[in-house]
Amino acid sequence: MPTMNMVQALNQALREEMRRDPRVIVLGEDVGYRGGVFLVTEKLIDEFGELRVIDTPLTEGGIVGIAVGMAMYGLRPVAEIQFIDFVYEAFDQIVSNVAKIRYRSGGQFSVPLVIRSPCCGGVRGGMHHSQSPESYFIHTAGLITIMPSTPYDAKGLLKASIRVDDPVIFLEPKSIYRTIREEVPEEDYIVPIGKARLVKEGSDVTIVTYGAMVYKSIEASKLAAEKHGWDVEIIDLRTLMPFDREAVLKSIEKTGRLVIVHEAPKTLGLGAEISAYVAENAIELLRGPVVRVAGYDTPFPLVHEKLYMPNVARIYMAIKKVMEY
């Protein structure tokens, strides 16, 4: 099996899906001859031509609005937003149409659209190339929101997203686009939507996380083991909504302690929902506070981003807080 990074895995997923199904098309800014600014769509235009790999004008609202019409027709468009920080022009289309057309039409129409986009920080991108805006999508009924953390998952989840009949917001943590390599099958496979991945078993405390924060959490868990012998369990959600409540509950049943880690700003980040879900449905399992390690409630800064983002020290502090409660 070849090893690949996430960009290659995503490129392969797109290529395979486009070969499999003529209804799959790609559109976005610079996705054609440029191959996307991160090269996720590299060379697709050579194989599939300008009708199926569409370089669009610079308008996210237009990209999504047009893609909605295509999806209603029966195509399976994969729309790239060059950086998720630029998706907001399309927010009306996403909230009012992508998420609601099935409901509004009493099930007569659906929008099998994937909006994929690089997200999150860690590459010195400043406030408009580093955001983690998943909360906006998670809160919007009608959308599925996904963020892979490995090349294998990226390929399998993107394929699943293209095939599902519902709209998917597919967020790609750009800081690990090329830093993680692993074996990725060259054949067809799917990673199911809605299922978390158990990254590391443990018995003392559960970390629920996703995206690049999986790796920070692993590091912090090592530090906790080293310093205190604490055994941390790590869950990578993969699908953010609907998130895998069973995986979360099962783990807390065992550990009784919960830390949630994400890059998105803390207030109403996904951590809030997971914490509230547990407090509502399984508070008896908790042995202490549910601690969230998240981006601070500020715009994402250009300077000191590694201090702004959840880092090993902050995750370690959270583990310590729940363990020593």
Added chain:
Amino acid sequence: MPTMNMVQALNQALREEMRRDPRVIVLGEDVGYRGGVFLVTEKLIDEFGELRVIDTPLTEGGIVGIAVGMAMYGLRPVAEIQFIDFVYEAFDQIVSNVAKIRYRSGGQFSVPLVIRSPCCGGVRGGMHHSQSPESYFIHTAGLITIMPSTPYDAKGLLKASIRVDDPVIFLEPKSIYRTIREEVPEEDYIVPIGKARLVKEGSDVTIVTYGAMVYKSIEASKLAAEKHGWDVEIIDLRTLMPFDREAVLKSIEKTGRLVIVHEAPKTLGLGAEISAYVAENAIELLRGPVVRVAGYDTPFPLVHEKLYMPNVARIYMAIKKVMEY
């Protein structure tokens, strides 16, 4: 003191602020000669003219984008979004600029802009005239989000919002625009931002709520008292972000039980943040689960809206659940 409904109180707040400060201007769709579709801006154009009461073309993105420039210049624009369900075209301007210009300019520029808009359900408005999208704003650092529940508060909070140097999203629950009347001073006063209102003291369970749900909560508390003798405390947040954490914590210290009620969809509604905040900082105070009564995770339906929204039965069920835990 005259009695007024919320529409009249808001109209008076605008009129007084416009008289007080020539920099205060109003803009939006149909705010001029039409006086706004709910008449909140009625007759302002007669007193202040077309330069200060601006009928704009039909573009929420334009309204907010233009208002940002005005606010940067030093005006105090109050932009009306005809229904908050239509704000999404302006989402890029709100998230990328309204919320970030102060930060982006290192404090050199600010955006003292109020975006006010009728929100929420209960008037048979269907999916695009009933939404409660406050989570999108609460999650966006740089914004203040407010929702009054009484005419008195509406006037005092709108005045405070116009005067604060930060951008405010001011949400007006349209179902109680004309149903609640109370005494409202005709002179100048302010209701401070960030302070909750204790609607009803109680000792058994705390309900944290806001907007029209205050009234449903009162009814449910009566039912709970009647049926079980339970004494419910009710807190009206008024400012949703930054919410009054002290009021919340103080109440739970007493009751040890928490129910949160809002119309917005449950997943990542403000209830999630309040629950998570307590679970993170004061879990020892809790005697049972934190229960959220919220809109369901669907688009807002035209039919059966009174069943979709939190209603007395649902709030009562939640009280019962935490009391009988």
Added chain:
Amino acid sequence: MNLISQALAKDLNLDKALGIFRVLDDQGVPDESLEPKLSKDFLLKIYEYMVRTRILDEWLLKLQRMGKVAIHAPNKGQEATMIGAALALREQDWMFPSYRELGALLVRGMSEEEIIDRAMANADDPLKGSDFAIYGSRDKKIVPAPVPVGNQIPHAVGFALAAKIMGDNIVVLTFFGDGATSRGDFHFGLNFAGLFKPPVVFVIQNNQWAISLPVRKQTAAPTLAVKGVAYGVPSIRVDGNDVLAVYSIAKEAVDKASSGEGPTLIESLTYRLGPHTTADDPRRYRSDEEVKRYEAKDPIPRFRRYLMYRGVLNEDLDREIWGRWRDYIETVVRRCLSKPELPEEVIFEDVYSEMPWNLREQLEEFRESLRVMKSLGLRVE
């Protein structure tokens, strides 16, 4: 420079975007050089659509006043535009209307009954009660309109572009109001249309008002049609109260689109005789005289005069047509009124292709809440 720019200017064909195409004068007398050659039956069919639309519109107003319909956006005065344009479509073509095109729905084959069921959101509502003032039917190739003004414009373009990509010969027609031209969606949709040349026809129902805002306060452009220039989309302005003019121009546009020659923007000049919606009070922003002036231009009497001028219609036949449709629609209304409500759980359907666990949990809470309401005797206020 001047030669180039003159050549370019000629290409832009501004005459059409700045003038007004009309076939009938205000009295219904045709300009014979422009008059389309239509059969008597077809002309009467057009007229019947206009009659049906007017009657249906009145009924929806009435039903709204009775509390049976949440809101209604009156069509009165705009029948020629919607019917003329919709008639230009072929069986295989698709329509993306706004909330003010009852007549176009009828032309595409939706029945009065379907429309009223929808407006009432009763048990037979094909859109299952999701929103008000929107209509559609996959069967009839009508996509239900989004309430946010203009949202459907890029959809229509994307839909048409998808058909082009798949090699299917369809044309997509979308209606929207003058107000919608200010929205981002208009800018996006027209831009993509100019670039990718999908088979799409845009019809601006310029009824001169966006609620209280007259067109001259919406844009400083001399016409709305001229906006096509900004996108390289050929544009034309037509008298929207002249059903033959609208039909002729729309047909040309549909033919052009179906033969691969790309999009057309049609500005159809008409007038909204009624209030914006049943929730509006137009006296606050426009004068009764203005309305009177436009009542004299009502497209139905105007077309009736034409039909009489051509000997297609006489007083008796006219009375018969109105009477027949009035009776018929009244029967339909009665039937619709007798239908039950949509079941309560419908509000949980069609959010996703399969119900996720959070909605399943919430559906349980919902069922429980209905039981509690029943047992405590609580009513939905």
Added chain:
Amino acid sequence: MNLISQALAKDLNLDKALGIFRVLDDQGVPDESLEPKLSKDFLLKIYEYMVRTRILDEWLLKLQRMGKVAIHAPNKGQEATMIGAALALREQDWMFPSYRELGALLVRGMSEEEIIDRAMANADDPLKGSDFAIYGSRDKKIVPAPVPVGNQIPHAVGFALAAKIMGDNIVVLTFFGDGATSRGDFHFGLNFAGLFKPPVVFVIQNNQWAISLPVRKQTAAPTLAVKGVAYGVPSIRVDGNDVLAVYSIAKEAVDKASSGEGPTLIESLTYRLGPHTTADDPRRYRSDEEVKRYEAKDPIPRFRRYLMYRGVLNEDLDREIWGRWRDYIETVVRRCLSKPELPEEVIFEDVYSEMPWNLREQLEEFRESLRVMKSLGLRVE
């Protein structure tokens, strides 16, 4: 009909939007009938701005390669547009640039040092490290650009409209790229400008590419200037590599705006000779020959030829100018490089006018995390 539409068409003044205004030919020889009468000093000042911009641009590229600057968007080739336009502004006027107008910043009085501090986000960064590739200064009446393309367009309009409401005589000029014309913000800003006629000047830096997308794939309109027609905004196309042409037209537009005659849209035809940003690889989408072809049209040699033709400049003076600025800017760079970082807590500043409790709590967590990192010897990776 034809008479009306011809009259309207004449009003639209399409000649200017479709042609190209230029003063200098490619060899720098002026059309004397159009040549502005400028003093020798002023001409040399223009040239020095161009030289400074070019040198500064090269330094920012270098600093980016050294890892001292996060990203840089090269200005090379576009100096005439930014400098010509900015020079048209008066002391009291305001500028809303995009991320590619170093020269305009210099014209408005920002120093190389301020610009480099900003680019490096060091301790003296006036914008406190909030984002990359943006520049501004309230003192110099320059509003820092938003990175989302086009966002500043409605801001400039609103700002100018506010001044008009307050009765202040200022003009606002905003720059944006060809790519920005596809965005909703362009549509909104131009529409409001046409309607409310604030004193605003729009300058489209049409450098022919939006990253990899050539202008012909951005719009089917024959020019970008012609888009003004859709908004009733008078528009003109100018040779953007001809600094005298840009200056003349911008000056006319500023004069017009300041005397209450409203907005102007200027399409300035130029070319981006470098990559889109330091993160770009333009070979993937455009040929070296194309770049070569445009290198021959570089606005700096062209203006230099004009200056020599007019006897304002000679080889010696030219060498002196370049040498002086090279030395000066190198000194500045060295000084900037020696400055410390911004303090860590700066990331919590300027979110609100006062820090709310949630940020105060988070600032505590932040301080604690720094202590923990120190005590455990953890480094920021």
